[in-house]
Amino acid sequence: MENPYLPYPVRIDEIIVETEDRNLKTFTFVFLNPEDEERFAYQAGQFAELSIPGKGEIPIGIASSPVEKGFVKFTVNKAGVVTQHLHNMKVGDIMGIRGPLGNWYPWEGLEGKDLLIIGGGFAFTTLRSSIIYMLDPANRAKFGNIDVVYGARTPGMLLYKEELIEWEKRDDINMHITVDGTDDPDWKYNVGFVPPIVEQKAPQADNGTYAIVCGPPIMIKFTQPVLEKLGYDHNHIIMSLENRMKCGIGMCGRCGIGKELVCKDGPVFTLAEINKTPREY
Amino acid sequence: MIKKIAKDEWASGLSKLAKTYRLFGPVAERGPDGARTFHNFKALAPGELPDLDLGNTRLSAKSLVFPQSEAMFTYTLDEDRDDHHILKEVPADGMSRVAFGIRPCDAKALAMVRMNFDTPEYKDPYWLRLYEATTFVGLACDAPCPTCFCTSTECGPYHEEGLDLLLCAEGEGLLAKAITEKGERLLADAGWEEAADQDLGARKAAAEGCITSRIGTDQLAEGDLLDLHGADFWEDVAFACINCGTCTYLCPTCWCFDIQDEVFKQEGQRLRQWDSCMFPIFTVHTTGHNPRDTKTQRVRQRFMHKLKYFVDKYEKGIMCVGCGRCVRHCPVNIDIRKVADLMNRYTSDAAKAEQA
Numbered sequence: 001m002e003n004p005y006l007p008y009p010v011r012i013d014e015i016i017v018e019t020e021d022r023n024l025k026t027f028t029f030v031f032l033n034p035e036d037e038e039r040f041a042y043q044a045g046q047f048a049e050l051s052i053p054g055k056g057e058i059p060i061g062i063a064s065s066p067v068e069k070g071f072v073k074f075t076v077n078k079a080g081v082v083t084q085h086l087h088n089m090k091v092g093d094i095m096g097i098r099g100p101l102g103n104w105y106p107w108e109g110l111e112g113k114d115l116l117i118i119g120g121g122f123a124f125t126t127l128r129s130s131i132i133y134m135l136d137p138a139n140r141a142k143f144g145n146i147d148v149v150y151g152a153r154t155p156g157m158l159l160y161k162e163e164l165i166e167w168e169k170r171d172d173i174n175m176h177i178t179v180d181g182t183d184d185p186d187w188k189y190n191v192g193f194v195p196p197i198v199e200q201k202a203p204q205a206d207n208g209t210y211a212i213v214c215g216p217p218i219m220i221k222f223t224q225p226v227l228e229k230l231g232y233d234h235n236h237i238i239m240s241l242e243n244r245m246k247c248g249i250g251m252c253g254r255c256g257i258g259k260e261l262v263c264k265d266g267p268v269f270t271l272a273e274i275n276k277t278p279r280e281y
Numbered sequence: 282m283i284k285k286i287a288k289d290e291w292a293s294g295l296s297k298l299a300k301t302y303r304l305f306g307p308v309a310e311r312g313p314d315g316a317r318t319f320h321n322f323k324a325l326a327p328g329e330l331p332d333l334d335l336g337n338t339r340l341s342a343k344s345l346v347f348p349q350s351e352a353m354f355t356y357t358l359d360e361d362r363d364d365h366h367i368l369k370e371v372p373a374d375g376m377s378r379v380a381f382g383i384r385p386c387d388a389k390a391l392a393m394v395r396m397n398f399d400t401p402e403y404k405d406p407y408w409l410r411l412y413e414a415t416t417f418v419g420l421a422c423d424a425p426c427p428t429c430f431c432t433s434t435e436c437g438p439y440h441e442e443g444l445d446l447l448l449c450a451e452g453e454g455l456l457a458k459a460i461t462e463k464g465e466r467l468l469a470d471a472g473w474e475e476a477a478d479q480d481l482g483a484r485k486a487a488a489e490g491c492i493t494s495r496i497g498t499d500q501l502a503e504g505d506l507l508d509l510h511g512a513d514f515w516e517d518v519a520f521a522c523i524n525c526g527t528c529t530y531l532c533p534t535c536w537c538f539d540i541q542d543e544v545f546k547q548e549g550q551r552l553r554q555w556d557s558c559m560f561p562i563f564t565v566h567t568t569g570h571n572p573r574d575t576k577t578q579r580v581r582q583r584f585m586h587k588l589k590y591f592v593d594k595y596e597k598g599i600m601c602v603g604c605g606r607c608v609r610h611c612p613v614n615i616d617i618r619k620v621a622d623l624m625n626r627y628t629s630d631a632a633k634a635e636q637a
Contacts, residue, residue, distance in 0.1 A: 005540075006354070054549045055542055056541065056542050094366040244565060244566055250402075251403070251405055251536075251538075252537060253537030254537065258590055259506070264402070276507070278510045280564075280578070
């Protein structure tokens with residue numbers, strides 16, 4: 001019997017400090033057994049349990065993209081027991097990854113549609129995975145217009161800055177990068193919170209437009225009315241939830257929101273689906 | 282086919298079985314004066330007989346397949362060893378087991394909990410290995426407790442679901458009814474082959490008649506989940522609760538668990554242990570935000586899970602077998618029978634109001 005609690009052993013291959021407060025690092029992992037990479041085949045929007053023997057496990061969205069091969073990447077905020085330990089680990093250290101877990105953004109249904117991607121703070125990891133996936137030459141033609149609104153507190157708090165600048169230069173994706181505030185005179189992008197930037201820059205919705213929203217609760221709270229104003233139906237607003245998790249496979253019981261389990265039935269839900277739950281997240 | 286087991290054959294059959302099976306059964310705990318206090322399921326010592334003179338065990342039979350604490354993996358942190366930081370599965374105990382004296386309610390509960398651990402996408406190897414290795418020998422209830430309400434939960438004192446063999450007392454000896462092939466094999470292995478020209482129908486009806494406590498559940502599936510979640514009675518239901526978690530630990534259908542790492546020097550293990558939705562830490566995020574921060578939210582979660590979420594998710598009735606343990610042992614007398622009635626009535630009242 002296959003043991004769904006057994007992580008794949010991995011080696012830390014690279015560690016990048018992402019933000020100026022040094023609280024976010026991106027870890028690149030390589031599978032110790034090359035055949036495990038095949039078993040870990042994932043879709044943009046899924047997560048995995050990063051598993052550190054002696055410390056425990058932590059559910060983190062997969063930041064690398066299914067079209068990137070040979071490694072997997074996770075961007076981790078330093079917060080609790082496991083992530084603090086992870087931040088002190090070094091290249092070459094051995095740990096585990098268990099997954100991929102949960103559902104993903106509904107890629108099949110999104111083909112042929114225009115997409116508005118809204119991210120805030122460090123909730124941009126599975127959105128990075130998604131953007132890389134859609135911009136891949138084999139996939140770009142499958143999607144319509146892509147608009148991205150991504151905001152952080154300051155320029156130094158944006159994730160994946162080099163890639164953001166690359167995407168800014170492309171004409172097949174409309175980037176709307178913003179920061180809450182900055183004293184950098186060379187900042188040439190937007191200044192303002194995510195919801196008003198969405199209101200100014202995002203396209204009006206029609207039947208063929210979907211929004212994917214990931215961010216802190218306060219951003220989501222104020223973005224929802226803006227999306228409604230722009231005509232986005234609750235069935236067309238796609239979100240990724242977080243809850244405390246242990247098993248990641250729908251068994252341990254703690255991440256339930258009504259009859260739905262965030263780890264297995266989610267983490268991706270439409271707002272229409274979330275409206276039917278007691279919203280205990 | 283009903284078999285008869287005389288008193289002396291019982292002991293000799295058990296010693297035969299002990300050669301090929303691990304035997305488990307109710308064993309009485311003893312107080313300071315040596316008197317029997319309450320029963321729990323334990324591994325039987327050589328020659329020890331399961332104590333079948335009981336109401337029901339204090340803790341449910343779930344620990345037979347879902348131990349309160351269980352090692353999942355071991356590992357070493359010693360970097361001089363080649364396999365450091367790589368988890369290794371704890372070898373499974375391959376030996377067959379027999380659980381004697383499990384009440385029909387607990388057996389049904391295990392069959393129900395299987396839906397959580399045995400899914401199309403994932404199988405929990407720890408739970409399933411022990412469940413499949415075990416032959417469940419039930420003990421029918423001829424004298425149910427006053428808090429039992431199993432006849433309102435699609436169960437009952439002679440219910441056979443989840444059992445391989447059903448025993449009931451007959452004079453000094455026992456009657457045994459094989460329900461599955463596993464049960465028939467056990468009868469043969471123990472040498473209990475004397476046919477009894479009897480039928481359990483009348484005894485079953487008499488036992489069911491002894492159960493006077495009932496709950497209504499017929500409206501639960503119809504009701505709106507969010508309406509019930511927002512019902513006005515949850516503060517009252519939870520008012521006296523001290524979130525001690527006793528109900529969840531005693532409950533045969535509660536399965537929530539935690540996973541923790543424990544390390545001694547360089548050697549570690551990953552363990553899973555029972556957890557409880559009554560505890561605030563069960564759901565607290567690393568940020569400190571807790572989606573079920575108040576005791577009312579946690580009490581509501583327990584009852585909504587058993588009596589509404591489970592009903593909606595599986596469409597197989599409520600996640601309660603009516604064993605009555607939580608009713609008997611709640612230190613502040615919260616009674617699931619009353620809560621079920623409140624929820625059921627709230628739903629039917631809402632339906633009536635809509636029609637009016």
